[in-house]
Amino acid sequence: xxxxxxxxxxxxxxxxxxxxxxxxxxxxxxxxxxxxxxxxxxxxxxxxxxxxxxxxxxxxxxxxxxxxxxxxxxxxxxxxxxxxxxxxxxxxxxxxxxxxxxxxxxxxxxxxxxxxxxxxxxxxxxxxxxxxxxxxxxxxxxxxxxxxxxxxxxxxxxxxxxxxxxxxxxxxxxxxxxxxxxxxxxxxxxxxxx
Ligand code: SF4
Numbered sequence: 001x002x003x004x005x006x007x008x009x010x011x012x013x014x015x016x017x018x019x020x021x022x023x024x025x026x027x028x029x030x031x032x033x034x035x036x037x038x039x040x041x042x043x044x045x046x047x048x049x050x051x052x053x054x055x056x057x058x059x060x061x062x063x064x065x066x067x068x069x070x071x072x073x074x075x076x077x078x079x080x081x082x083x084x085x086x087x088x089x090x091x092x093x094x095x096x097x098x099x100x101x102x103x104x105x106x107x108x109x110x111x112x113x114x115x116x117x118x119x120x121x122x123x124x125x126x127x128x129x130x131x132x133x134x135x136x137x138x139x140x141x142x143x144x145x146x147x148x149x150x151x152x153x154x155x156x157x158x159x160x161x162x163x164x165x166x167x168x169x170x171x172x173x174x175x176x177x178x179x180x181x182x183x184x185x186x187x188x189x190x191x192x193x194x
Pocket of ligand 1: 019
């Protein structure tokens with residue numbers, strides 16, 4: 001059986017604009033020119049390069065063990081991906097940690113929260129341990145460490161996004177445009193996006 005699963009990159013694409021998924025995955029039109037999107041994905045490359053074993057993180061958050069760059073998949077949640085760090089905490093719970101090539105802001109970006117929540121689901125299913133929090137390291141703010149406490153709604157919202165992406169990929173559903181019109185200005189799909 002062909003089991004489709006969604007990656008964090010696809011979630012980032014979807015959150016940038018749901019129609020990206022349709023044009024890229026259903027119509028197979030590659031994405032080359034959108035400058036804002038390029039910046040977004042360029043950050044992902046920097047984040048991958050920034051992954052280093054930082055011992056201070058372990059001390060700061062009561063981490064008793066950690067695994068680095070762990071590939072996990074979940075047939076139940078239909079997701080797969082590499083988690084930067086899978087942490088085991090002193091209270092018996094586990095947590096994902098992600099490095100972000102970004103500056104600290106007083107709020108958590110939806111893309112970051114969604115990605116962390118999906119990683120939390122991957123850890124829960126693969127390790128059988130509860131996950132109540134995740135961590136973000138902001139590389140461009142001297143590796144500032146932020147704790148993100150999960151609510152049930154975070155898991156529900158992340159699962160809903162995965163279902164919406166699957167609906168597009170598997171059923172060819174044509175999604176609504178992004179609400180942020182500024183993203184359309186330099187979008188390479190703007191001439192076919194009606
Ligand atoms: S033109 Fe706008 S709505 Fe259409 S794919 Fe590009 S960003 Fe999305």
